[in-house]
Amino acid sequence: xxxxxxxxxxxVTEHFRRKLILFFLVIxxxxxxxxxxxxxxxxxxxDLTTATIGLATAASLGLLPLIAAxxxxxxxxxxxxxxxxxxxxMLIMSRPLTRWQYALGRLSASFAxxxxxxxxxxLLMQGVRLxxxxxxxxxxxxxxxxxxxxxxxxAAITTLVSSLVNAPVLAAFISYFIYSLSGVxxxxxxxxxxxxxxxxAGALITAAWYLTPKTLVxxxxxxxxxxxxxxxxxxxxxxxxxxxxxxxxxxxxxxxMILLTFLVVERKDL
Amino acid sequence: MDAAVVVRGLVKKYRKSGRGISGMxxxxxxxxxxxxxxxxxxxxxxxxxxxxxxLRPNAGTIAIFGEPAANPSSREGVGFxxxxxxxxxxxxxxxxxxxxGGLIGLSGPxxxxxxxxxxxxxxxLDAPKRVKQFSKGMVRRLALAQALLGSPRLxxxxxxxxxxxxxxxxTVRNQMAALTEAGATIILxxxxxxxxxxxxxxxxxxxxxxxxxxxxxxxxxxxxxxxxTVFVDMVEKxxxxx
Numbered sequence: 001x002x003x004x005x006x007x008x009x010x011x012v013t014e015h016f017r018r019k020l021i022l023f024f025l026v027i028x029x030x031x032x033x034x035x036x037x038x039x040x041x042x043x044x045x046x047d048l049t050t051a052t053i054g055l056a057t058a059a060s061l062g063l064l065p066l067i068a069a070x071x072x073x074x075x076x077x078x079x080x081x082x083x084x085x086x087x088x089x090m091l092i093m094s095r096p097l098t099r100w101q102y103a104l105g106r107l108s109a110s111f112a113x114x115x116x117x118x119x120x121x122x123l124l125m126q127g128v129r130l131x132x133x134x135x136x137x138x139x140x141x142x143x144x145x146x147x148x149x150x151x152x153x154x155a156a157i158t159t160l161v162s163s164l165v166n167a168p169v170l171a172a173f174i175s176y177f178i179y180s181l182s183g184v185x186x187x188x189x190x191x192x193x194x195x196x197x198x199x200x201a202g203a204l205i206t207a208a209w210y211l212t213p214k215t216l217v218x219x220x221x222x223x224x225x226x227x228x229x230x231x232x233x234x235x236x237x238x239x240x241x242x243x244x245x246x247x248x249x250x251x252x253x254x255x256x257m258i259l260l261t262f263l264v265v266e267r268k269d270l
Numbered sequence: 271m272d273a274a275v276v277v278r279g280l281v282k283k284y285r286k287s288g289r290g291i292s293g294m295x296x297x298x299x300x301x302x303x304x305x306x307x308x309x310x311x312x313x314x315x316x317x318x319x320x321x322x323x324x325l326r327p328n329a330g331t332i333a334i335f336g337e338p339a340a341n342p343s344s345r346e347g348v349g350f351x352x353x354x355x356x357x358x359x360x361x362x363x364x365x366x367x368x369x370x371g372g373l374i375g376l377s378g379p380x381x382x383x384x385x386x387x388x389x390x391x392x393x394x395l396d397a398p399k400r401v402k403q404f405s406k407g408m409v410r411r412l413a414l415a416q417a418l419l420g421s422p423r424l425x426x427x428x429x430x431x432x433x434x435x436x437x438x439x440x441t442v443r444n445q446m447a448a449l450t451e452a453g454a455t456i457i458l459x460x461x462x463x464x465x466x467x468x469x470x471x472x473x474x475x476x477x478x479x480x481x482x483x484x485x486x487x488x489x490x491x492x493x494x495x496x497x498x499t500v501f502v503d504m505v506e507k508x509x510x511x512x
Contacts, residue, residue, distance in 0.1 A: 091355060092373065096343055
């Protein structure tokens with residue numbers, strides 16, 4: 001455990017030094033400042049959002065998760081491939097630690113950064129909410145908690161891909177593509193489960209459904225969608241209706257990604 | 271013989287080039303200063319990587335102080351200076367030392383004291399803030415400093431004096447001598463035969479993945495000749511092709 005924490009600590013320091021975290025924090029602060037400006041100028045805010053959704057909710061469901069997703073990829077794309085190919089991992093692996101401890105340490109650093117950024121986002125959005133309507137929204141906490149969890153899945157995918165592909169940018173691109181496929185595949189699989197698509201196409205879609213990540217549905221999103229009477233817009237929650245089932249799927253998917261990473265790293269020569 | 275390293279039937283073939291090590295048996299005595307010599311591509315670095323668990327051999331066994339090299343715990347008390355050391359660019363020398371100290375179980379004031387001592391010996395106390403601003407020589411000195419953390423009982427060095435100025439080379443020699451005096455075993459990969467003659471008491475010569483000869487340096491090098499002559503003769507007889 002000490003070895004994992006030591007690797008994680010050094011990796012978090014590295015992320016801070018690369019100014020990745022700072023970059024995303026600056027963007028978050030700019031977005032928050034923009035939202036506060038819109039709050040003061042009520043007429044502008046009304047033009048940009050509906051009266052019911054609110055600025056903090058709109059930002060939490062729209063722009064900010066995208067920024068957070070980019071940060072998750074950015075802090076994970078260098079986890080395995082680059083240090084193994086440029087020799088940085090060689091000196092570390094000559095120490096008494098296993099390959100899986102190294103991979104877990106790198107991944108833990110990504111998780112720590114993601115949860116930290118999501119916590120800051122949640123606090124800032126609650127601040128906007130407080131300023132905007134004079135009260136907090138419990139849905140925002142749940143939203144950012146599920147976002148952090150979903151982005152941990154993305155970090156796990158990126159780490160696995162980075163153990164297979166040495167070029168960090170390529171690893172980032174592939175991982176984000178796989179992650180963003182989940183919504184599309186869920187929509188297609190809904191057609192298969194309704195027996196509207198079958199044969200070879202159905203089999204391919206079914207395979208893709210099992211291979212793509214099952215992310216958690218944000219309670220904030222669920223609330224907004226249900227209040228708009230458009231629950232069909234969330235195929236993931238229709239296909240796996242129970243919250244426990246979705247959590248189980250998501251945890252299992254992340255666990256499989258991490259185990260596959262361990263297997264690949266174990267067989268990687270330095 | 272009390273062995274620090276025992277190698278039996280070691281085979282490592284690279285899939286692409288087909289080169290590597292083909293059947294190596296080797297014993298390195300505890301407390302020896304052992305040099306592994308050979309032309310480029312002889313398999314010296316491959317051997318070091320197999321020894322440290324960085325490469326998985328196709329066959330054979332390696333034991334470090336009686337423990338299989340495949341076990342990470344065999345690397346407790348082992349320091350390594352690679353041929354081309356790489357560190358996380360954005361860390362400082364002290365942070366690199368903390369990382370490596372943490373991985374060998376050092377912490378708190380004991381670790382900080384060791385870091386101060388090793389960085390001072392490596393003349394890196396006033397080094398630039400980030401490793402990415404280091405010169406090649408400074409990176410090499412940092413590699414040696416981290417390898418000496420925890421006073422290892424086995425130090426493995428791959429071309430440790432390359433890129434070093436004469437003062438840096440002398441520092442390395444002095445630190446090697448201090449370690450040998452403390453009873454540590456040193457394995458040295460080097461092309462600098464005069465340095466090997468000066469520093470080492472045992473030597474092995476490799477070519478094309480095979481050991482051509484090994485033993486105490488004074489037995490391997492007859493009187494009236496030198497290590498370079500013996501090395502060149504052995505490698506040419508074995509049919510070296512670059």
